[in-house]
Amino acid sequence: MRVARILLIVVVVLGGLFVAADRIAVTVAQNKAAQRAQATENLTEKPKVSITGFPFLTQVLSGKLDDVKVSADDIAAGDGSQSVRIDSFHADLYGVKLSNGFSRAIADSADGQAFITYADLSKAAPAGIKVSYAGPSASGTPRVKLTGSFMGAHLSVLSDIVLKKDTIGLHAQGLPKELTALGLEGKVRDEIDFTSQVTHLPANLELTSVTTTPDGISVRVGGKDIVLAN
Incomplete structure (x- = not known):
């Protein structure tokens, strides 16, 4: 009986040491992965990796x-x-395969979300144009409101949010008649319709959908065979 108790104690202690070693190893790995991501993508802050x-x-x-x-x-x-500027970003990566001495990593699939504030969208928009919440549309198409001035005239239009695999853009639904009547539609659109490419995303991770909130827009991302390191 005493031998059994001793063996049990040894197993428990060894198990505890394994758990401790395992937790230390995962903490080190998470920190190293975050440091590498920050350096590789030139991020201002170190990401959180779990x-x-x-x-x-x-x-x-x-x-x-x-x-x-x-x-x-x-x-x-x-x-x-x-x-x-992306205010916050979160992604879940599933089935991350490691190879080549852990220098190559590919995830079977991934999904996540990026949040962009209207203030940051306004900074990305042409000078003098402010982007704000427009509320839900009858068709369900995500949209925002653009306000500003053009050639001394006040401008207020609704714009659809247009997503492609790695770009996000705005396209005005319609322009004021006083401007289109003067044949200025093309010139106005050159000012207020714009597209920004979203860089620093892992290969094969794409923008899939977008929703608007009173504070900004939420962009869903997803994909398969996501290349994290190669």
Whole structure:
């Protein structure tokens, strides 16, 4: 009986040490992954990386992580004049396969969300144009309101939010008759219709849908075979 108790104690202690080692290993891995992401994508702040599932070490040995969660704030998504700031971003990466000495990582699938404030959309818009909440449309098409001035005249229009795989843009539903009557539609659209490319997204991760809120727009992202490192 005493031998059994001793063996039980040893097993419990060893198990506790394994758990401790496992937790230390996952903490180190999360920190290293966040540091690498920050450096590679030139982010102003280090993202948060959370590797779920237990044990972590057996997942590493198998070469595949079940679920990796990534969150980041204050991301400049674009270059130069076409840049738009992402206020917050979160993604869940499923089935992350590791290879080439852990230098290559591809997720079976991923989904997430990026939030962009109207203030940041206004900064990405042409000078003098303010982007704000327009409320839900009858057709369900996501839209925003643009206000500003053009050639000394006040401008207030509703614009559809247009998503493509890696771009987000605004397209005015209609323009004031006093401007179109003067043949200025093309010139006005050159000013208020715009598209920004969303950079710093992993390969094969695409913009899929968008919804508007009183504070900003929420963009869903998703995809398969997401290349995280190569």
